[in-house]
Amino acid sequence: MLLNPHAHGGRAAALLPTLQAALPPDVSLHAPRDVVDALALLASLPARSRVVAVGGDGTLNRWLPALLHNDLELGVVPVGSGNDVARSLGLRGRAPLAALVHALNADTRPMDVGCAEWRDPHGREYRALFLSSFTAGFDSAVVLRTLTGPRWLGGVPRYLWATLAELAHLQTWTLDVTANGKHLHSGPALFASSMNTSTFGSGMPATPAARTNDGLLNLLLAGPFGRLGTLAMLPRLLTGTHLGHSRMRTRAFETLSVISNTDLPLAADGEFLGYARHLRLSVLPGALSVVGI
Template identity: 90%
Template sequence: MRASPRRCVLLNPHAQGGRAAALLPTLQAALPPDAMLHAPRDVVEALSLLESLPRGSRVVAVGGDGTLNRWLPAVLNNELELGVVPMGSGNDVARALGLHGRAPLAALVHALNADTRPMDVGRAEWRDPQGREHRAVFLSSFTAGFDSAVVLRTLTGPRWLGGLPRYLWATLGELAHLQTWTLDVTANGKHLHSGPALFASSLNTPTFGSGMPATPAARINDGLLNLLLAGPFGRLGALAMLPRLLTGTHLGHSRISTRAFETLTVVSDTDLPLAADGEFLGYARHLKLSVLPGALAVVGI
């Protein structure tokens, strides 16, 4: 498939449990003559279309954090400008851009016409339990440990349950058989932690999990990622921590720490579940994270 216009709108028809597809006629009617709208059936078709766009074109993604994550490699490879119409279950990237809650048509007009600004991108490299090397990029979060186990559980949740309620449902389910991992964590060459941990997650945005203020100090254009590290917790302790995470008061807890970093290494003695922007990736024993400062030109407020 070849797409020639320098402004292209890509709608993920599977976003919001398939409800995003209903927007197609409305968005098509609102498009200017020099823009085109596509609804790729799968990731392969979407990536092919993105690679076919003229370098430096503007693409507007209609979807959520997972949609952005899956399409991000082609956006970066082709140096495309990115606009966002939030239509996902989490929308933490849209929150960081000041776009969450905008009506689709208003968001579309803004995404097509407003100026861009630089946004940092996270990069992850890891070895799976079989020793194979993997790489990924992300915009909002890269989770390791309990958070990623929660992401995996959300995939089996009721279809009618979305956003933060779905995340909370999965969290409570994962608490029923809580697991910790023995981790060695090093940031910017400085050793931070050795021992049991509930998770070691890294954020580019202030929120994750559909609006939870995990790292309020995070900024998308400061050239840094932000580690959120949770030490050992039992079921009751983790359950008691959940309301604090929802309100941003978790950072005062003695077993919760944060650290801004440019590079991070996490080594686990057992298989550690991983997820990027709410997309489950698999398991690792060795993980390295770094930041690509200002790698993406994105439309925000």
């Protein structure tokens, strides 16, 4: 069992004594100091071991490559700021001890994993895996702002604060978007983001039709919006009614290409990654075994 002591602004560390006392004798609890220690610990585990991760979407994202490389099973005790992966697994609202018992004992099921590949503005190549979302454009710029937001804000309020702050510097990007070899869009866009879970940003129902075990990802493409239009769209995004807008489109895909004429900000599972001009996304069907409901 691995607990990220930095999750949810450091609040996860307070759970250490409670979780330790609840563990059966044959289960060890570790609280790695940083990502390097966590990855080393995961790399030392035998294949098909079950790892119970205590943290949020960012924690799962950072540990995901090692989980896949060692063919490890994943159980989740959600204590992060977003927890959209946990929502997709039916764990929303579960107390930590109840989630722990479930993560240790319930059966696993396959979960798709998203894969993004891109070059940064200097030509360096990158590859990132994700479980919930890979954002490109406005929502990634918002993610970057959440990193500097007030520490006392969490979840949806923190995301909304960052969104309103980003509105003051609103920009669009000229994008060329192709899904499964079919051209979808050329021109200005607010964002072109890809979802594996149905929610992002701590529960906003971005792509309600998305499923984590269907072998597909879901594009959410927003055309050009001004400040007032973006502001008016926020309540619709929070309630899942945004897809009725003529400038909002969604499409299920296996492969996606996004080309931008300027530096496009990127983020995966709420973690800011940098900038790209050319982005390619694909799905790894059923690549991870997870404990769900």
